[in-house]
Amino acid sequence: MTGWHFHRIRSFTAAVVIALAALMAFTACGTTSTQTGNTSPIVIGTSLSTSGDFADDGKAFQQGYELWADQVNKNGGLLGRKVKLDIVADNSTPEQVTTNYTKLITVDHVDFTIGPYSSLLTKPASVVTNRYGYAMLEGAGGAPSVFNRGIKGIYDVSVPVEDLLVSYGQMLAAMPADQRPKTAAYATEDDPFTQPQIDKVKPILEAAGIKTVYYQVFPSETTDYTPIANAVINKNAEVFIGGTHIQNSEAFVKIFTQQHYNPKAIMFTAGPDVGAPFVQAVGAANTEGIAFANSWWPELNNARNTAFVQSFVAKYGGTKDDISADSAEAFAVGEVLQQAVEQCKCTDNAKLIQTLNTSKFDSVQGPVQFNSVGESDNMPAFTLQWQHGSVVCVYPSPPATASLEYPKPNWGG
Numbered sequence: 001m002t003g004w005h006f007h008r009i010r011s012f013t014a015a016v017v018i019a020l021a022a023l024m025a026f027t028a029c030g031t032t033s034t035q036t037g038n039t040s041p042i043v044i045g046t047s048l049s050t051s052g053d054f055a056d057d058g059k060a061f062q063q064g065y066e067l068w069a070d071q072v073n074k075n076g077g078l079l080g081r082k083v084k085l086d087i088v089a090d091n092s093t094p095e096q097v098t099t100n101y102t103k104l105i106t107v108d109h110v111d112f113t114i115g116p117y118s119s120l121l122t123k124p125a126s127v128v129t130n131r132y133g134y135a136m137l138e139g140a141g142g143a144p145s146v147f148n149r150g151i152k153g154i155y156d157v158s159v160p161v162e163d164l165l166v167s168y169g170q171m172l173a174a175m176p177a178d179q180r181p182k183t184a185a186y187a188t189e190d191d192p193f194t195q196p197q198i199d200k201v202k203p204i205l206e207a208a209g210i211k212t213v214y215y216q217v218f219p220s221e222t223t224d225y226t227p228i229a230n231a232v233i234n235k236n237a238e239v240f241i242g243g244t245h246i247q248n249s250e251a252f253v254k255i256f257t258q259q260h261y262n263p264k265a266i267m268f269t270a271g272p273d274v275g276a277p278f279v280q281a282v283g284a285a286n287t288e289g290i291a292f293a294n295s296w297w298p299e300l301n302n303a304r305n306t307a308f309v310q311s312f313v314a315k316y317g318g319t320k321d322d323i324s325a326d327s328a329e330a331f332a333v334g335e336v337l338q339q340a341v342e343q344c345k346c347t348d349n350a351k352l353i354q355t356l357n358t359s360k361f362d363s364v365q366g367p368v369q370f371n372s373v374g375e376s377d378n379m380p381a382f383t384l385q386w387q388h389g390s391v392v393c394v395y396p397s398p399p400a401t402a403s404l405e406y407p408k409p410n411w412g413g
Helices: 004-026 057-073 094-106 119-131 166-173 196-205 226-235 246-257 274-280 305-314 325-344 349-358
Strands: 042-048 081-087 112-114 136-138 154-156 183-189 210-216 241-242 265-268 289-292 381-389 392-396
Touching: 042 057, 042 094, 057 081, 057 305, 057 325, 081 094, 094 112, 094 119, 112 325, 119 136, 119 154, 136 325, 166 196, 166 289, 166 381, 166 392, 183 196, 183 226, 196 210, 196 241, 210 226, 226 246, 241 246, 246 274, 305 325, 325 349
Parallel strands: 042 081, 042 112, 112 136, 136 154, 183 210, 183 241, 241 265, 265 289
Antiparallel strands: 289 381, 381 392
16 A cells, blocks of 8 residues: 555544544534424433322422523423423332332433422432433532532532521521520421431520520331320420421321410421412411521512512412412522533533533522532521411521511411
């Protein structure tokens, strides 16, 4: 073979290699449909609880996800393609969540995954998404145990769970000594969402002289809360902090009202945040003075939230106070996913992870930026309270719009 022929063959081979590499990169990046002619939907998979302990939360999450998808599609889609949600039910069980995300990725071949409700279910979901190199954005899986396992590619758009009650503890601790409560009782399910919150606020209150008179961690399979509630009542604590989901929060309220136990302050870690289902469960009059903590409430003052509240009421009916914070968290997941995909201009999960690691985003809950393990960095937690049929922010100030109702009025008052 002459040198000239060798040179021609080598040049041709190099050109083919370069062209193939460029084509592979172009395809992997998932470029817009206007460039590739791809008009198929971008499919986003999630597992949600339609039954079991988290059924109300799962429904609220689905509403948030679907409202976001509706709005994206109304505005031209994502990368010029329609968004399609692939939602499968998990019965609030970790085992089914594992099965669901495995199927979403390996059988349904979804483009992206977004999270289920609860830290309990997010943990197994993230094991699956990490195994297959998928990013998973979520809004209700912020427990420390979700992020301390070295799992990569998981991102929570909401305030880290263990920080949720810090503001509440600081508020009670800052009360004048003659007004400050003297005793507190705590009851938490053995759950990665609730227990870290209580374990962080408890020493804050104890340092302020608020004595712990009862502390109980009960099994997650508990269905009869009467013995626990009666033990709290017998201690006559001035502060009660507990509740892992709406079922046990509802049970505590009903038992407390029946036994005429009315603590000066009551805080539930879950339940009051779901809006209408909680009001229906405990009765509107019995919501008065019940506090909870979150990174969202209906009156949160930002343009994205104002538009979200209006759109939610228009689609689902009711009032702003009927909206579950879960729906806002789910909507925020969609917002951040949309911004990240539009920044990387692709459906490649590796590139999406790079974008999520390095960029800043905005949401109905406020600015979002992730730390090295995927938690929202510097997102504040607000103490919220049901007052006169509406949710108001009582701490910190700003943005508080009302003062803490303390002592809490009598049940039904």
